Amino acid sequence: MACILKRRSLVVVGVIVVCFFLMVLRLISEMKLPLQRNSFDKPIARWMPFSYPQNGSIRTHFGYVNIRTHEPLQLDCDLCAIVSNSGQMSGQRVGNEIDQSSCVWRMNNAPTKSFEEDVGRRTTIRVVSHTSVPLLLKDPDYFFKETNSTLFVIWGPFRNMRTDGNGIIYNMLRKAADRYTDAKIYVTTEKRMSYCDGVFKKETGKDRPG
Template sequence: MMPLTFRPLQLNCNHCAIVSNSGQMVGQKVGEEIDHASCIWRMNNAPTKGFEEDVGYMTMVRVVSHTSVPLLLKNPDYFFKEASRTIYVIWGPFRNMRKDGNGIVYNMLKKTVDAYPDAQIYVTTEQQMTHCDRVFKDETGKDRVQSGSYLSTGWFTFILAMDACYSIHVYGMINETYCKTEGYRKVPYHYYEQGKDECNEYLLHEHAPYGGHRFITEKKVFAKWAKKHRIVFTHPNWTLS
């Protein structure tokens, strides 16, 4: 990862909390527990304000998709002024991240750093993007591009966190069979937005011929990684056979 000032990001965390954006977080009241982790990871534009009891209020690392950057910029004071100690890692394809004046997302981030000089914003390199694609192919046997899918922000967060954290506690993420279980908890796709149903979204994306995230496939891989790394999933709990 290179920041807009071209220093590589070096993270070394003991116990990490990864907080899902899922509606599963609603009513869990684990905010205080989350805030006790040495590094707290969040994704995209998931807010803490107003949801502290369930999700905590501290953020150390926020991993953000290139498509979510405009959502952060709708509320830049909240994300880049109040949360100036947060490290932002922005991932996206080279066409959006290029530094020659034609990278639409890179240009937005450059303006943000000009307006908020204390903001700590890092962007993924082309090599890192290729690495994440390669890991997907190694783990699933499928070529991401040929299968018409996009990796999720969760995928990038996991790969970064496994590198940076001694142990990881993931909150609010469902496993690959959750939506098929009897009497599962129906929740919104995001804890901070009403509307889309989580399981409907997952199934829609999994089977989209083009442009979908393979959330269910990714969860299967995360379960595999949890057997080799110190990773636990709660709210709901995962049983790793």
């Protein structure tokens, strides 16, 4: 019985990780960034740009809205560094290279403190699952005050993100936004979440677990 429960837990975790990457890939595809990967004989996979002219424009992403102002996310990146939460980053010493990217993406509450040499210092965007919001709120001063230049993009099912007072995660985020007025917290719209769920089902053949 314990083995079955452990196997189910691993499946759920795997599904959530796939959701994260689909969300990130969707945002990046909207930015139209031409990227290529280093050869596979490298110890880690790094993303490097083709020749890409900087147009200086800011793109508007209507599927993500500010939780306080309800304005859509505005963002444009020339070169993105998507930093893994994996322990394999330890000892890689690519922090300076990561920080040179125009946008640095991280997942959930992945730490940077004490790991700057390996993972860098800057965080432009954190893509956060609704299940990880309580982890952010365990150290709100760090996430929403000390790092107030970071954009937080929160995703989750409608039942947790509904805005009528019954969305438990949305309510948590509203309280955080009211307390930390400079925090840049964005949530996915119901339409965008439905789109991402559709992509997930098409790619995996399964419904995303609630």
